[in-house]
Amino acid sequence: MSTCTDTRLGDLLHAYELNQLDDPQRDAFELHLLSCHHCFDQASRFDATARLLRADADVRGLVAQAANESARAAAPEPRESLGSRLRRHLWPETNLFLRPALAYFLILVMAYPAYRGLQPTPTSEVRGVQSLVFSGTRATATRVADAGAPLVVMFRISGAREGQHFRVVVRRNDGTIIFTDDHFTDFNEREMGTLLLGERGWKAGRYHIEVYTSDAGAQLHRYSFEAE
Amino acid sequence: MEELARKAVSGDSAAERELFEQLLERFRYLAKRRVGEEDCEDLAQEACTTVFEKYRHQEFTVGFLAWAHGVLRMKIGNYLQKKRRMGEREAELDEDVGAPPHEVDATLKRHLLDCLRELIRAGGYYARILNLAHQGYQTAEVCERVGITANNYYVTLSRGRSMLRDCLQGKGVSA
Numbered sequence: 001m002s003t004c005t006d007t008r009l010g011d012l013l014h015a016y017e018l019n020q021l022d023d024p025q026r027d028a029f030e031l032h033l034l035s036c037h038h039c040f041d042q043a044s045r046f047d048a049t050a051r052l053l054r055a056d057a058d059v060r061g062l063v064a065q066a067a068n069e070s071a072r073a074a075a076p077e078p079r080e081s082l083g084s085r086l087r088r089h090l091w092p093e094t095n096l097f098l099r100p101a102l103a104y105f106l107i108l109v110m111a112y113p114a115y116r117g118l119q120p121t122p123t124s125e126v127r128g129v130q131s132l133v134f135s136g137t138r139a140t141a142t143r144v145a146d147a148g149a150p151l152v153v154m155f156r157i158s159g160a161r162e163g164q165h166f167r168v169v170v171r172r173n174d175g176t177i178i179f180t181d182d183h184f185t186d187f188n189e190r191e192m193g194t195l196l197l198g199e200r201g202w203k204a205g206r207y208h209i210e211v212y213t214s215d216a217g218a219q220l221h222r223y224s225f226e227a228e
Numbered sequence: 229m230e231e232l233a234r235k236a237v238s239g240d241s242a243a244e245r246e247l248f249e250q251l252l253e254r255f256r257y258l259a260k261r262r263v264g265e266e267d268c269e270d271l272a273q274e275a276c277t278t279v280f281e282k283y284r285h286q287e288f289t290v291g292f293l294a295w296a297h298g299v300l301r302m303k304i305g306n307y308l309q310k311k312r313r314m315g316e317r318e319a320e321l322d323e324d325v326g327a328p329p330h331e332v333d334a335t336l337k338r339h340l341l342d343c344l345r346e347l348i349r350a351g352g353y354y355a356r357i358l359n360l361a362h363q364g365y366q367t368a369e370v371c372e373r374v375g376i377t378a379n380n381y382y383v384t385l386s387r388g389r390s391m392l393r394d395c396l397q398g399k400g401v402s403a
Contacts, residue, residue, distance in 0.1 A: 014385040018361045020370070027301070034254050034293045035229055044257060046393065048333060049403050052340055053358065053392075056332070060362050062341060066348040067359035 002038040010039050017043065017050035134209075134223040146228065151197040153209060155223055160187045165214035168195060173206035182214065204228050233292035237284060252276045255300050262304045271307055275300040336401055343395035347388060354388030357381065 004010035009032040015021050016029045033040050043050075052059055130146050134155040157166065163185055170179035179197060187193045195209065209223040229250060235243035255272035263271060279296045288295050348355045353374055360370045371381050396403040 011382045011386055014389040015367065015382055017389075018358065018385070020361055020367050020385075022366065027297070030258055031294055031297050033258065034251075034297055040254060040257070044253075046389070046403050047257070047260075048336055049340055049392065049396065052332070052337055054362075056337060058337065058341060059344065060359075062344055062348075063355050063359045063362065066355040 002041065004038045005036045006032055010036065013039055013042060014050075017046065018054060132223075132225055134221075153195040153197060153223070153225075154192050155195070155209065155211065155221065156192050157187065157211060157220060158191060160191045160193065162187055162189065166193070166220070167212040167214050168193075169210045169212070170195075170197065171208055171210070172203075173208070178207075184211075230292055233283070233288075248276060248280060251279065251296060258300060259304060263307055267307065271303055272300075275303045278303070336396075339396055339399045339401050340392070342399070343392050346395055347391050350391070352388070353384045354391075357384060358388075 009029055012021060012025060012029045016026065021029060033043060129150045129152060131152040131154065134153070160166070164187065165182075166184045168179075168181045168184040169177055171177045181195075184193065184195070186195070193211075204227055206224060206226050209225075210219055211221045211223075212219050229247060232243045232247040232250070236247050252272055255275050256268055259271040259275070260268035262268075275296075278299050282299075283292065283296070286295060344355070353376065356374060357370055360373060365373065367378060367381060371378055374381075376384070393403045
């Protein structure tokens with residue numbers, strides 16, 4: 001079996017058969033065909049097939065159809081906008097309850113309270129409520145309170161009844177009033193009044209709680225305490 | 229054939245006979261590719277006769293085959309020029325399109341279509357290249373449109389041809 005004497009030219013055989021060589025290439029290849037038994041034998045035996053490949057209407061139709069399908073398959077998809085892609089991912093054409101966006105939304109709604117519950121506690125310091133209890137018999141006793149902590153003061157007023165009005169004033173030792181309530185009525189059945197002073201930025205020092213009658217303004221009791 | 233030509237020039241009649249048998253066969257093939265089946269035999273014989281008359285006295289500066297090929301090209305050129313002048317053909321080549329219908333081997337055609345379908349199913353550029361060639365695109369244009377180099381183009385064609393040939397031979401067709 002013969003072999004091609006010049007494979008560089010021999011590779012042009014089918015291009016020649018399909019009339020795809022320019023003039024210089026065609027002349028060079030034809031000269032090669034004159035000297036190369038292998039290529040001439042190949043070309044001669046394939047001649048009828050090459051003729052069909054070049055010009056037969058059915059061959060052309062088949063090839064054109066295949067080429068068109070191939071070109072369509074290779075054509076890039078039209079570029080989809082970001083919004084469209086997002087919408088397609090979030091809202092695919094499925095049953096309403098299977099749509100991921102709806103699922104995400106429901107999960108968020110249900111998970112939010114749990115998420116909030118898992119949030120770390122604010123780091124601000126929680127200070128305990130402190131209370132001072134004054135009985136009427138020891139009205140002048142001095143108590144010690146923690147400066148800055150909420151303060152609940154309970155004091156006894158003999159004869160006080162539920163719903164009876166009193167005037168309560170809290171002042172520093174220098175006379176500055178820091179709290180006043182002209183209609184203090186918060187007494188229980190045991191004549192104990194409860195005064196919520198809260199966080200008032202107590203400074204260290206001495207404080208006085210003065211209780212007056214609401215009508216005449218006469219001072220009934222004075223309780224004193226120290227804040228440290 | 230160059231060796232045969234040397235022997236023929238030196239007086240070897242057997243070499244001369246063999247030389248011109250081979251030359252006529254090749255000229256016939258080349259002429260058929262250029263001008264079609266109708267006049268290829270006349271052209272090939274006319275070119276061979278000219279070569280035979282002159283080759284003994286010719287100085288082959290580029291070799292016998294190149295000179296002989298030049299003779300054939302000149303004959304083909306004259307033929308086509310005459311045809312153009314007569315208005316019978318507008319352009320050179322393509323003996324197939326617009327030429328008188330030649331006999332088509334129906335079996336070969338059926339098998340070839342089957343083989344082409346197999347080749348198309350196997351993928352690759354062959355069908356696309358062939359389609360562009362059918363539309364008249366030349367090599368450089370095909371390469372540009374398909375996005376391949378000229379070397380890849382020739383390799384693709386060669387592989388496609390080999391697959392077709394093997395497929396046809398597998399169906400008992402000589403190709």
